Amino acid sequence: MAAGKSISGAVKGGSSSSSSSSGGGAATTLSPAPPVTPAAKSAAEVVAAAKAKADALAKSAVQKYTYTKPDPRAIPILTPTLKGRKVMKFVLANRIQVYLVSDPNLLTSAAALCVEAGSWQDPDEALGMAHFVEHMTFMGTARHPKPGFFDDYLAANGAQMSNAETSSQHTDYAFACPHKKFLQALSYFSEFFTEPLFSSSGADKERHAVDSEFEMHKDDDSYRMYFVEKFLASRKHPFQRFSIGSLKTLGHVNHAMLAAWVRKHYSANLMHIAVYTGLDPGAVRDDIMSHFSAVPDRNYTRPLVPQPMLDKDTEAKIVHLQTIKRLRSLTMKWEIPPMFDHAPLLRPDRLLSSVLGDEGEGSVLSLLRKKHWALSLSAGMGGEGRDNPTFEVAITLTDKGQSLWDQVVKLVFEAIRRLQLDGIPNYIFDQIKLKDTHSFQFQWRTSDAFNSAMGAASAMVKESLTTFPRVSSVIQDFDAKACQALLRFLVPERMHLLSMGGVPAPQGGFPRREPYYGAQFAIEAIPETVIQDWQGSGTSSEITAPKPNMYIPGVSPGSQLRPSAINPNGPVFPELPQPDLVLNETFGTLYHRQDDSFGDPWLSASFRIRTHKKFVETMGAEALVLVSLFVSCAIEHIKTASYPFVTAGLSAGLSLGKGPY
Numbered sequence: 001m002a003a004g005k006s007i008s009g010a011v012k013g014g015s016s017s018s019s020s021s022s023g024g025g026a027a028t029t030l031s032p033a034p035p036v037t038p039a040a041k042s043a044a045e046v047v048a049a050a051k052a053k054a055d056a057l058a059k060s061a062v063q064k065y066t067y068t069k070p071d072p073r074a075i076p077i078l079t080p081t082l083k084g085r086k087v088m089k090f091v092l093a094n095r096i097q098v099y100l101v102s103d104p105n106l107l108t109s110a111a112a113l114c115v116e117a118g119s120w121q122d123p124d125e126a127l128g129m130a131h132f133v134e135h136m137t138f139m140g141t142a143r144h145p146k147p148g149f150f151d152d153y154l155a156a157n158g159a160q161m162s163n164a165e166t167s168s169q170h171t172d173y174a175f176a177c178p179h180k181k182f183l184q185a186l187s188y189f190s191e192f193f194t195e196p197l198f199s200s201s202g203a204d205k206e207r208h209a210v211d212s213e214f215e216m217h218k219d220d221d222s223y224r225m226y227f228v229e230k231f232l233a234s235r236k237h238p239f240q241r242f243s244i245g246s247l248k249t250l251g252h253v254n255h256a257m258l259a260a261w262v263r264k265h266y267s268a269n270l271m272h273i274a275v276y277t278g279l280d281p282g283a284v285r286d287d288i289m290s291h292f293s294a295v296p297d298r299n300y301t302r303p304l305v306p307q308p309m310l311d312k313d314t315e316a317k318i319v320h321l322q323t324i325k326r327l328r329s330l331t332m333k334w335e336i337p338p339m340f341d342h343a344p345l346l347r348p349d350r351l352l353s354s355v356l357g358d359e360g361e362g363s364v365l366s367l368l369r370k371k372h373w374a375l376s377l378s379a380g381m382g383g384e385g386r387d388n389p390t391f392e393v394a395i396t397l398t399d400k401g402q403s404l405w406d407q408v409v410k411l412v413f414e415a416i417r418r419l420q421l422d423g424i425p426n427y428i429f430d431q432i433k434l435k436d437t438h439s440f441q442f443q444w445r446t447s448d449a450f451n452s453a454m455g456a457a458s459a460m461v462k463e464s465l466t467t468f469p470r471v472s473s474v475i476q477d478f479d480a481k482a483c484q485a486l487l488r489f490l491v492p493e494r495m496h497l498l499s500m501g502g503v504p505a506p507q508g509g510f511p512r513r514e515p516y517y518g519a520q521f522a523i524e525a526i527p528e529t530v531i532q533d534w535q536g537s538g539t540s541s542e543i544t545a546p547k548p549n550m551y552i553p554g555v556s557p558g559s560q561l562r563p564s565a566i567n568p569n570g571p572v573f574p575e576l577p578q579p580d581l582v583l584n585e586t587f588g589t590l591y592h593r594q595d596d597s598f599g600d601p602w603l604s605a606s607f608r609i610r611t612h613k614k615f616v617e618t619m620g621a622e623a624l625v626l627v628s629l630f631v632s633c634a635i636e637h638i639k640t641a642s643y644p645f646v647t648a649g650l651s652a653g654l655s656l657g658k659g660p661y
């Protein structure tokens with residue numbers, strides 16, 4: 001999960017090590033002095049104390065749950081094969097929120113727990129502490145002190161995996177296993193949060209595992225840029241600090257420090273559990289209650305970081321990274337106020353990114369492609385944590401685009417100007433809402449219960465349990481003013497421009513060095529004349545808002561596409577629908593089959609064009625090379641025209657195949 005730096009983790013390599021990281025960064029002090037800590041207890045003392053505490057907690061736990069009120073605007077799932085699915089949403093007496101999905105046809109069961117505590121709460125004297133705690137959580141509990149006992153149990157019972165990840169403001173733990181072992185595994189999993197041991201056995205191994213995660217991204221340019229960004233961030237903001245952890249920052253951390261940190265930051269009222277299971281939901285609900293009610297509710301306040309994350313000093317400047325690979329990447333980035341991340345009902349960022357990131361006729365990217373300046377462009381909200389959203393436009397340039405980088409950026413500002421003048425058309429919102437609604441209503445059964453549970457638990461942080469997952473899944477309200485408010489922040493003088501070969505290297509080279517990964521970089525002020533040129537951007541007649549997308553069923557006006565009626569007596573696997581032969585001529589053969597099993601408003605077409613066998617016989621390998629080149633060019637050529645089709649959730653592809661036919 002290294003691509004997104006706001007949350008990062010890694011799949012465990014072995015059976016007994018948890019893993020993950022939140023990305024890293026720089027700290028003002030590389031080698032903090034170890035604090036004075038209490039004398040270390042013996043392993044037996046640690047286990048005995050943890051057991052006594054666990055017994056006391058279990059005794060005092062209130063075994064109760066309360067269902068949430070029904071969501072008045074709930075959207076029904078229409079996928080016929082999900083008819084047997086049941087959802088329960090309830091809150092335990094200690095205020096842990098639970099989202100439970102029971103589906104008899106799921107292949108495995110999975111559970112995830114998200115706790116709202118992360119690397120931004122690392123103590124200065126032990127950077128990487130949250131991540132180290134995450135690893136050490138798998139290293140034994142009072143009742144099962146053997147390090148890695150949980151993974152051993154899963155492995156012995158044919159389980160797929162357990163894993164965890166630490167991000168800036170929350171940490172997620174999850175596992176998946178066969179249904180028949182799930183309740184037992186769930187009971188063991190709950191011990192992580194009621195009776196963690198954090199004994200010294202296993203600590204050295206996990207310290208090295210954390211350190212190797214720090215080392216493994218050293219040659220990754222996007223991580224190197226991320227570390228430079230952290231190094232240059234506001235000194236008052238925790239984003240600025242190193243957060244993966246290493247032997248250097250965690251070498252002195254002992255049992256007492258780990259346990260004290262968890263006591264200080266983990267609390268049931270900041271925890272969310274998501275479960276996907278094939279078992280009876282009532283039985284799973286009762287087991288969750290019986291195992292997790294003992295997690296202490298310490299009544300902690302959700303951690304907030306109200307100050308800006310990026311430093312004003314890097315506004316209107318280019319940060320050049322000396323890349324390892326040959327890249328031509330440019331990212332325009334603005335820090336935007338927390339309100340844009342705190343109002344889930346209004347998502348102006350989604351509307352803006354839908355237009356700025358459009359790839360169809362009249363889009364910025366289609367114009368950049370026409371000019372041979374860029375290959376790809378994406379736009380959207382990014383950021384770290386809950387309180388520091390950013391809006392970003394990332395562009396992959398061509399060599400020609402690199403030499404004209406300021407003109408490329410200018411075209412983006414012209415598109416922004418167009419939106420400021422014309423506003424976002426209402427139909428853009430309607431289309432996003434229709435697409436979201438169709439995706440939700442016609443969702444497929446997950447084949448990956450593990451990631452579904454992990455994704456749901458961390459998404460629960462951002463939404464009330466009553467509405468979850470409706471608001472996270474479907475855009476809710478349109479507010480033109482919110483869009484204009486967001487656009488007002490996207491100005492040249494507030495932009496941070498990050499270049500990984502997107503702008504020609506500065507004349508003075510890359511004189512500065514980020515201290516953790518040793519990434520070399522340079523900072524260059526954008527010339528005032530260029531800023532003024534961007535500020536004065538007009539609108540290009542070649543950049544226009546995307547037209548209504550007729551491929552989205554129900555788009556008004558115009559689309560005749562509607563979900564079709566569902567045949568309740570359709571063939572059930574392994575019986576398959578049989579296509580009809582419609583045409584059989586020397587020119588070609590055509591088969592057709594109307595789907596009435598699912599009702600999805602989809603069309604699937606497959607065309608096969610045969611070339612004469614002599615083509616390859618006479619030209620040999622050259623034929624394959626030329627056809628491959630032709631296919632690549634054809635794909636590039638139809639990208640703009642096919643974008644509305646692709647963005648409607650459909651897909652199209654061209655590929656080179658080989659006989660015999």
Ligand SMILES: [Zn+2]
Nearest residue numbers: 018019020021
């Ligand atoms: Zn890790």
